[in-house]
Amino acid sequence: MRPGTRDNAPLLGPSGAPGVLFATGHYRHGILLTPVTAQEIAEQIPTGHSSDRLTPFLPSRFAKTSPVAS
DSSP states (O other), X not given: OOOOOTTSOOEEXXXXXXXXXXXXXXXXXXXXXXXXXXXXXXXXXXXXXXXGGGGGXXXXXXXXXXXXXX
């Protein structure tokens, strides 16, 4: 099983639950992205701060937004 996301980018970073980080959703590119994912998550665990490189992959990108009035 190779989990993916609806925008085809991985989920990397805080889940919203204390002490839980996501490092998933790589789909078929997991074998290539594992080293950089491991490095970024390993740096985030002791500090709680994510690298700017992770910004496009934060789980918060799927946060609900207010509906557009039609």
